[in-house]
Amino acid sequence: MDTPKEISQIILPQKSSHKGQNGRLLIIGGSHLFHAASLWSLEVASRIVDLVHYSSVPENNQIVQDLKEEFRDGIVVPRSDIDSYIDEDDCILIGPGMIRDKETEELANRLLKKYPHKKWIIDAGALQMMDISLIPNNAVLTPHAREFEYLKRRIKDDVLISKLKNLDLKQQVKRFALHYRCIVLVKGEVDIISDGEQVCEIRGGNAGMTKGGTGDVLAGLIAAIACKNDPFIAAVAGSFVNKQAGDHLFKKVGVYFNASDLADEIPLVMKQLFFP
DSSP: OOOOGGGGGOOOOOTTOOTTTTOEEEEEOOOSSOOHHHHHHHHHHTTTSSEEEEEOOHHHHHHHHHTTTTOTTEEEOOGGGHHHHHTTSSEEEEOTTOOSSHHHHHHHHHHHHHOTTSEEEEOHHHHHHSOGGGOOTTOEEOOBHHHHHHHHHTOOOHHHHHHHHTSOHHHHHHHHHHHHTSEEEEBSSEEEEESSSOEEEEEOOOGGGGSTTHHHHHHHHHHHHHTSSOHHHHHHHHHHHHHHHHHHHHHHHTTOOOHHHHHHHHHHHHHHHHOO
């Protein structure tokens, strides 16, 4: 697989940097039904950025609190205190592990409306429940193919709906991204990424990556990279690193790996790419 040019554009931590200068990320995710999803995002992000603020339902917050020896640079934030942390963080990931309910809808829409100037990565439950008219400029959306179809069904612009009907998936992603001024990454055997102008296809990966949680790892990876990088570059680089990690694992164990294995492999891939 050819290495995309965006890899060479990644801003790397400098020797002279201090704690906090290499990324501060807020992760909002999890639910009483899905505990692990947001933890996978946290697991990979905590290896990349200096500080992760993590906000979930009380059950998940307690799980992370019990794991503090591993996530020493993480801070558990009650949902009621989210607003106190958003302004100070470089990027916000919302959605992994959140379910499709009224609470998710209200929280996502309130935050997207109140903080449109922030860098957003929107995934899973929040992606499915948000008002698409509130998508902030340059937000990164990370749907798989079915979720992208669901996004299209919520479009209210008749002209855009008509245009999308006659386009293939690659051009649909580009047109959607252009209309909403965002970055869209449609996950699949070939990831399709567009900011409305550029379109990038990232190939690779294998059947081991169909397991639950690999998308949550990808969302956490993109969000961590986006803290100090352009969102489109972060989406492309995250997609590439994620697939490379999956391919490295395939060489070791075939398809017999899980999302935690993928999160563990990503730092090794990044080391090879950025610090050979």
